[in-house]
Structure formats: structure tokens, C-alpha cells
Amino acid sequence: MFVGHYAACLALKKVEKKASLGMLFLAVQFIDILFFPLVLLGIERINIIENFTPSTHFELEYMPYTHSLLASFLLAGFIYVIYRIVPPRNRSIALVMGIAVLSHWFLDLIVHTPDLPLWNDDSTKLGFGLWNNAIATYALEAALLGGGLWLYLSATTATSSIGKYGMSVFVIILLLVNAVNIFGPxxxxxKTSLAISALVMYFLLAxxxxxxxxxRS
Incomplete structure (x- = not known):
């Protein structure tokens, strides 16, 4: 899952309006932001295989340190602790940021093939496999993102014309990017170019x- 993760950001902004949306955008991709450097270091492994599934061009071979359920809880807890330590030490913001990190695994669970380990690579691996249907994958991410946008707009108020239309336009752009991601080459x-392009995209979107x-206010 790619842009569908950002639905969690938009929804969580409604829960805690003081949370930075930019940091939430990074939090929901924090697992992948760690994953790609580990791939380049040879610690975790991904194989680029064109049309590995109808929705993806890569096989996620080995990733227990970022994409296991245990690692996801530990990383979410780490972010929670960081936000409790660093001023303003807001418990609600810390909780929302931790949930944003953890949401990545559960949204991935829907689309991934069975490649998400519970704790290590020898443990049971899960994945409901929606990636095997490209149209259904795209429709799900679009529905999630649309729902997140509705929640975000209902919780905030535009302070300028950019604020009034900007987020909706941004979501449309995300959907166009995701169409290329799913249906394109x-x-x-x-692996290096894949990792660099993914990391640049994550930080640019944030x-x-x-x-x-x-x-918006």
C-alpha cells in the first residue's frame, strides 16, 4: 500500500488537531523509511520483479526488522516515547504519532502477499493478497484516501484560497501518482534507484x- 497510508494521517489529524500533518505523513511511512536504507545495507531484502503481482513490481523477501508485527509495535512505541520526551511532551500527540506508525502494518496486511512476519522471518507470515487484483487495490486506496480527506476537511477550516482547495487537489495528485505506481512500470x-526515489517521494509529500x-486552522 502506498497512498492509502496517508488516509490514517488525515483521520488522525481530526483526532488531534495539534499534531503536525507533515510529521504524520512521515510517521505512517516510518517503517518504509527505515526499510529502504536497510535494503541498501543488505540487512533486509527486496527483489525487483516486473509484474510480480498485478499491482507491484517487487518481492519483499526478508524484512523482519521493519515489517514484522513485533517490530511495528516497537517502532510505534519508540516514536511515542520520543514525543513524550521532546517538548511540548504532549501525551495525545505522542499517542497519535505512535498509532500512525503502527497503522502501516495493518494497512499493509490487507494488500500484501503473505510476506509480513509476526516477529522474525521464521515465524508465520501474513498478507491478505489484495495486490493480486490491481483494480481492487487502487479502489481501496482511493476510498481510504477519500474518507481521510473528508474527515480532515470536516475538522479544519481554510484560512486562504490555497487552504480551501489545496488539500483536495493534493489528494487528486496522490491518486494520479498511485495510478502510475500500480498500473505503470x-x-x-x-534497488538503489528504487530506494532513493521512494525516500525522496516520502519526504516531498510530507x-x-x-x-x-x-x-488551514
Whole structure:
């Protein structure tokens, strides 16, 4: 799952309006933000296989340190603790950020093939396999993102014309990007290019989200 993760950001912003939407965008992808550097270091493994499933061009071979259920809880707890330590030490924001991190695994569970381990690579691996149906995968992510947008807009008020229309336009752009992601060719021919393009995308989208969120109150 790609843009569907951002639905959790938009929904959680309604729960805690003081949370930074930009940081929430990074939190929901925190697992992948750690995953790609570990791939480049050879600690976790991904194989680029065009049309591995109708929705993806990669096989997630080994990723217990980021994508296991145990690792997801530990990483969510780590982010929670960081937000409790760093001022303003807001418990509600810390909880929302931790939930954002944890949401990644449970949303991945819906679409992944059985490649999500419970604790280590020898444990049971889960995945409901929606990636085997590209149209259903795209429709689910679009529905999640649309629902998240509705919750976000209902919880915030535009302070400018950019604030009034910007987030909706941003979501449309995300859906277009996801169409290319699901139905188009691989983003990169090598693991390095894939990792770099993914990381740049995550931080770029977070920056845009932060900027647009500043146009609403």
C-alpha cells in the first residue's frame, strides 16, 4: 500500500488537531523509511520483479526488522516515547504519532502477499493478497484516501484560497501518482534507484502536506 497510508494521517489529524500533518505523513511511512536504507545495507531484502503481482513490481523477501508485527509495535512505541520526551511532551500527540506508525502494518496486511512476519522471518507470515487484483487495490486506496480527506476537511477550516482547495487537489495528485505506481512500470531498475526515489517521494509529500496544513486552522 502506498497512498492509502496517508488516509490514517488525515483521520488522525481530526483526532488531534495539534499534531503536525507533515510529521504524520512521515510517521505512517516510518517503517518504509527505515526499510529502504536497510535494503541498501543488505540487512533486509527486496527483489525487483516486473509484474510480480498485478499491482507491484517487487518481492519483499526478508524484512523482519521493519515489517514484522513485533517490530511495528516497537517502532510505534519508540516514536511515542520520543514525543513524550521532546517538548511540548504532549501525551495525545505522542499517542497519535505512535498509532500512525503502527497503522502501516495493518494497512499493509490487507494488500500484501503473505510476506509480513509476526516477529522474525521464521515465524508465520501474513498478507491478505489484495495486490493480486490491481483494480481492487487502487479502489481501496482511493476510498481510504477519500474518507481521510473528508474527515480532515470536516475538522479544519481554510484560512486562504490555497487552504480551501489545496488539500483536495493534493489528494487528486496522490491518486494520479498511485495510478502510475500500480498500473505503470517499475519506478527504478535497481534497488538503489528504487530506494532513493521512494525516500525522496516520502519526504516531498510530507513537506507538501505540512505546507498545505498551514493554510488551514
Amino acid at each position: 517499475p519506478f527504478g531498475e535497481s 513537506g507538501v502536506a505540512h505546507w498545505l496544513d498551514g493554510k
